[in-house]
Amino acid sequence: MSQISELTAIDRFTIFEQLNMHQRCIDNGWGREQAKMYNDLYWPEAKFHVNDLRTSTFSGTDGLKQMFDYAHSVFPMEKWSHSMGAFEISGSGDRAEAHWRWVVSWKADQVGTVSSGTYDDVYERREGVWKCLERTSMTDPNWPQELFQPFLDAADRTFKAS
Template identity: 30%
Template sequence: MDTQSRLALAADKLECVELVAKMARAIDRRDAALLASLFHPDATDDHGLFSGTATEFVAWVMPLLATMKQTHHVIGQSLIAVDGDRAVGESYFIAHHTLAGPDGDLFMVAAGRYLDTFERREGVWKVLRRHAVYDWNRTGASTDNFDRADPGPMAFGRADREDLSYA
């Protein structure tokens, strides 16, 4: 493979990896518009508890996220295989969730992989199919002890467009 072809392949893979990262950002910042923009109009999503169109997924997941105090998705290694205008990927994730429990906050961690199919249309890569595969999880009492009422010099993340990352 010549240098130009290798560079084009690397750029295609990077665009797909960036889509995975933007998905995590959209979920953690509760940014429905960003999340919807990452899928093709005919895309599908299967998260186990939900399976349907990407449009339906966005409508389902945003109210679910509103029940959570915090979420934080970490994307690990991503393996992307490109074949012309289509690519498939496997991206490892660890998703942290703070949930209100009857006796105090709970901290749930889920780990797994996103199996994605990407497609380039009119020069733009987007997600065509996403399937979340879960490997393990753990739930326990939350031990978060930050003083959010009086943060002093610390900045805390927000689950909306007021987060500092949008500045």
């Protein structure tokens, strides 16, 4: 009977780099090249569940691109900065889970935190490569609905595809 090995420090660091790149890709601007770089963090059949003012699931390469385009064309992303908080990575073999905090802060026009929450991720290693298979985003209970609702209300007019 074979034993499933625990994650190595290299496995954990590789996944940590994926978490960090997720935040960097969001902040690196908008366009086809940026959307592709973002999508490359996920397996082609990946799912991203968003639970904030709306509950949505984005599936596959097209769904993730739509989510990326939506965020960058509807919200003032150029005025925000995304960062990581505390994180925990566990698992064994070719499967891992990451539970981590995210924080969005103002970098222009205002001071302070825009929003915060958690991501619960499932990672899978294929042919030696770790990528996200499923991500669930949960906002903290203090989500500032009054800040975000005007952007959501205008989304039909402001959404653009890269």
